[in-house]
Amino acid sequence: MLQRVRLSIALQRWELLFVAILTLSLSAGMLWIGWQASQLVAFDPACFAADRDASRCRDLLDDLGNLGGFAGQLLTYTSVVAFGSGLVLGVPLVAREIEHGTADLAWSLSPSRTGWLLPRVATGAIIVVALLGALAIASEVVAGAILPDLDLGADFTWYGQRGVLLVVQALMSLAIGLAIGAVFGRQLPGLLMGVLATVGLLVLVNIAVDRWLMSDATAARFSLPNQGISFNGSRSLGGFFQIPSGAILTNDELAATGVDMSNLVWDDERGEFYASSADRAARRNLIGRHVDLLVPGKKYGTAVLKESLLLGGIALTGGALAFGVVHRRRPY
Amino acid sequence: MLTWFRLTWRMHRAELMLLLAAAGVLALATLWVALQMSATRSAELACIQEANGVAGQVSHLRCEDFQSTVEILMTAGGFLSLGASAAPFVLGLVLGVPLIGGEVEGRTASIAWTLSRSRGRWLWRRLVPVVVIAGVAVFAIGLAGDALARSYPAFDGADPGFSGYGTRGPLLAIRAVAVLLIGVAVGALIGRALPAILLSAAVCLVVFIGLSIVSDRWMRAEAIPLELGPAQTGASQVYDMGYRNDVTGEIVSFKDYYQGPSGGPMDGGEVPGMTMVAYVVPGSRYMDFVLRESGVLGGLALLAGGLAFLVVNRRRPY
Numbered sequence: 074m075l076q077r078v079r080l081s082i083a084l085q086r087w088e089l090l091f092v093a094i095l096t097l098s099l100s101a102g103m104l105w106i107g108w109q110a111s112q113l114v115a116f117d118p119a120c121f122a123a124d125r126d127a128s129r130c131r132d133l134l135d136d137l138g139n140l141g142g143f144a145g146q147l148l149t150y151t152s153v154v155a156f157g158s159g160l161v162l163g164v165p166l167v168a169r170e171i172e173h174g175t176a177d178l179a180w181s182l183s184p185s186r187t188g189w190l191l192p193r194v195a196t197g198a199i200i201v202v203a204l205l206g207a208l209a210i211a212s213e214v215v216a217g218a219i220l221p222d223l224d225l226g227a228d229f230t231w232y233g234q235r236g237v238l239l240v241v242q243a244l245m246s247l248a249i250g251l252a253i254g255a256v257f258g259r260q261l262p263g264l265l266m267g268v269l270a271t272v273g274l275l276v277l278v279n280i281a282v283d284r285w286l287m288s289d290a291t292a293a294r295f296s297l298p299n300q301g302i303s304f305n306g307s308r309s310l311g312g313f314f315q316i317p318s319g320a321i322l323t324n325d326e327l328a329a330t331g332v333d334m335s336n337l338v339w340d341d342e343r344g345e346f347y348a349s350s351a352d353r354a355a356r357r358n359l360i361g362r363h364v365d366l367l368v369p370g371k372k373y374g375t376a377v378l379k380e381s382l383l384l385g386g387i388a389l390t391g392g393a394l395a396f397g398v399v400h401r402r403r404p405y
Numbered sequence: 406m407l408t409w410f411r412l413t414w415r416m417h418r419a420e421l422m423l424l425l426a427a428a429g430v431l432a433l434a435t436l437w438v439a440l441q442m443s444a445t446r447s448a449e450l451a452c453i454q455e456a457n458g459v460a461g462q463v464s465h466l467r468c469e470d471f472q473s474t475v476e477i478l479m480t481a482g483g484f485l486s487l488g489a490s491a492a493p494f495v496l497g498l499v500l501g502v503p504l505i506g507g508e509v510e511g512r513t514a515s516i517a518w519t520l521s522r523s524r525g526r527w528l529w530r531r532l533v534p535v536v537v538i539a540g541v542a543v544f545a546i547g548l549a550g551d552a553l554a555r556s557y558p559a560f561d562g563a564d565p566g567f568s569g570y571g572t573r574g575p576l577l578a579i580r581a582v583a584v585l586l587i588g589v590a591v592g593a594l595i596g597r598a599l600p601a602i603l604l605s606a607a608v609c610l611v612v613f614i615g616l617s618i619v620s621d622r623w624m625r626a627e628a629i630p631l632e633l634g635p636a637q638t639g640a641s642q643v644y645d646m647g648y649r650n651d652v653t654g655e656i657v658s659f660k661d662y663y664q665g666p667s668g669g670p671m672d673g674g675e676v677p678g679m680t681m682v683a684y685v686v687p688g689s690r691y692m693d694f695v696l697r698e699s700g701v702l703g704g705l706a707l708l709a710g711g712l713a714f715l716v717v718n719r720r721r722p723y
Contacts, residue, residue, distance in 0.1 A: 087600030091607075165599055173511065260599050261499055261507075262419035335470065 100211035110218035163250025171258035176404035248391030435549035493581035501588025509596035547577035566688020
């Protein structure tokens with residue numbers, strides 16, 4: 074077994090080296106920023122809580138804001154690195170052997186094709202989990218250090234760019250890359266198709282998670298304060314219309330009720346709309362109001378779980394497809 | 406010459422089909438959005454003119470439909486511009502790296518190099534078609550990007566200046582050729598396609614970050630103070646703001662301006678005799694900076710190409 078793992082690593086040493094350098098340097102950068110931020114907070118903790126408005130705290134808060142800017146930039150790369158790492162390690166696993174014409178020999182020497190593929194996939198997956206795990210921890214550390222007054226386990230800030238989701242994202246793209254590489258049998262076209270497929274799947278997953286979270290969402294009006302939910306730290310599912318009965322409708326659903334959308338009169342301040350200017354002036358015959366559907370921050374864990382389930386499902390499907398293809402395809 | 410292109414097509418059919426299809430879709434979609442934007446803006450301006458009597462005044466409610474269409478088109482334009490800025494890198498790397506790296510990795514270099522009169526001649530025949538294909542495809546995207554930038558409501562067909570820098574115009578084609586030649590050189594050195602793509606991407610990242618820092622310094626050094634009105638026209642590149650003393654011409658920073666003599670912040674309001682100015686590089690100088698970047702990239706491309714020829718002449722074919 075150890076020999077097979079060694080062989081898998083030797084065959085992919087360049088890609089592994091690249092992914093390791095990328096993830097570990099990004100992690101180190103984030104940990105350094107996190108350390109700098111925690112030093113700032115430790116210097117005068119009151120400045121980041123009750124004394125936020127005190128003049129002595131202005132420079133400290135500015136410095137933390139600057140660090141937050143750098144951290145935000147690094148965190149935007151984490152998701153790209155996660156998906157990229159999975160693809161770079163996943164695509165060549167089978168595609169390289171087929172492209173070089175070595176699959177023929179490798180598959181005939183192995184007791185079964187599944188037995189040949191399994192240690193390779195397992196090695197790739199373990200390495201991805203280890204490297205992206207480090208990145209996930211570093212991203213949580215830096216986020217916590219930059220936002221010391223927030224409970225990031227109940228807040229959607231930097232959602233998808235920190236924490237365990239990064240590992241799941243990488244595993245999904247590893248499986249997708251593996252499957253596409255097995256189907257195409259060539260590395261570069263496989264990599265291009267893998268990028269396209271990953272982007273397409275991400276869009277679909279995003280839509281599906283939004284739909285899945287609908288039941289957890291609360292309608293809120295941007296124009297009104299104190300509604301029991303804050304726009305900060307929540308996940309917005311988009312703008313909708315709320316009619317007087319309380320029902321929440323999309324643009325098309327509202328139009329389907331017979332409302333003449335082109336002649337509505339808006340009250341921008343209150344986010345309400347009426348059939349005429351006279352109605353608006355008298356605040357009568359309200360047709361509806363614009364609301365945002367917000368998933369509160371306390372549902373962060375639920376959202377992560379749901380997205381992980383979806384990404385995990387795709388990863389399993391991709392993996393199964395790859396094994397199916399390797400089992401049946403010609404080795405050239 | 407046609408044989409060179411035919412051979413390139415046969416060897417890189419899958420990559421070329423994917424990339425050219427993507428480039429074609431990107432260019433056509435960009436052009437379509439630009440045309441739609443122009444048409445919608447014309448209709449919107451006509452609507453406003455009809456509603457208010459004077460173009461450019463506050464829009465009437467019934468003209469708001471056009472605004473929402475323009476917003477949707479602008480969002481689509483933003484995504485397409487993102488694609489345009491990535492195109493030189495994707496095409497350059499994917500077409501450039503396997504040119505030599507793929508041959509060495511696939512162990513076909515030894516046959517190909519033996520059959521050719523010289524290795525340099527072999528590389529030249531392989532390089533020309535790929536450079537032409539990548540250059541033309543990205544140039545088409547750049548032209549469509551130009552049309553898109555001009556169609557935005559802020560310009561309405563006028564010169565967009567620095568707006569959309571790096572997402573439009575011939576600069577994209579120059580970038581593609583430079584990236585492609587860097588990819589060829591790295592592919593020749595490494596001799597394996599996928600690791601070479603990753604390394605080339607890292608090299609390009611360093612090169613372009615360095616270039617943006619240098620370009621930023623050039624622009625800062627050549628920024629001139631202009632009153633806010635003129636500074637905002639022609640999509641200038643704004644670097645800093647401050648206040649100018651109308652009598653002495655002295656310019657003070659925002660920080661100094663808002664600190665009163667006692668050191669505390671002033672109570673707001675304008676000080677008579679002081680005019681707000683912005684340090685800008687006027688949009689009319691866009692082409693100067695494009696030429697400078699093109700010059701640097703051209704030099705880099707020549708260096709990378711030269712390195713590729715040198716490596717091919719000297720390295721083992723496996």
